[in-house]
Amino acid sequence: MKTYEKQYVTTRFIIIGLPLIPVESLFVVDDMSYIELGLNIKSIFKTYLAWITFAIATILLVGSQFENVFPLSSGISFFIGLISLIISIYFFFVFQKTTEQENEVRDLFQKAIGMSLLPEYFNYDKSFDFQKKLIQTLKDKFGINNWRNTIKNNDYNEAQLPLLFTICAFQHKMSKSKISQENYDKLLNEYKNIA
Structure with a gap:
């Protein structure tokens, strides 16, 4: 989150397939050092949104290929999946830009x-x-x-x-x-x- 001069905020999660429980947020100073921040709500929110939209995109894009077992038409499923993928990419990369x-x-x-x-x-x-x-x-x-x-x-x-x-x-x-x-x-x- 908010990378500037290679320094940024990140959050450690307990991960079971996807990030589930936030453990601690860190400010990464460089490759070897960081500062503990407690839990940073913005970093947690960004991580959850990025992974949730990625999971939705994956399910819908893959599901669009199996119209006979998936409840949505392949076109709608593909469209929503594509939008979700774009949102996921935004949260993974663009959302980190600073003003x-x-x-x-x-x-x-x-x-x-x-x-x-x-x-x-x-x-x-x-x-x-x-x-x-x-x-x-x-x-x-x-x-x-x-x-x-x-x-x-x-x-x-x-x-x-x-x-x-x-x-x-x-x-x-x-x-x-x-x-x-x-x-x-x-x-x-x-x-x-x-x-």
Whole structure:
């Protein structure tokens, strides 16, 4: 899902013929590393739709050859099967494309933390854990103990901005408050100007 710079979200499933039960979603950083996201609903939905439409397409396209045992006429069966196949291909390949705006924001995250992931990929608990690590990095690297006051008082510099932007983005994902939106928009605009 949403591949950009060879980084993407995927979900592991228990598979019995088809993916049945989602186990965990991952953000694949490269061939050797990934980050656990919890369960990503969009990735699960995309996988189910892709496989279900593929199964329908297969049944209908094969069934169209056996009109005497299949309840639909061969023409209708073939047509519906073909449409299902096109939808399946869309979910397997095209659905993964990112918009220019999303690519721009993912590029900012890539520059800030070395990964083009977005906070929306994480479930709430994983978002909280990841933000906590970012806050600790901010403290260790720059000695900033209260990131909210730092932003409120405009007491930060260009070197601190990428990390503060990322922390704000995770905060906005988790809280959706007016102040989190304002902080996110403010830091996004400032970060875009220096990135």
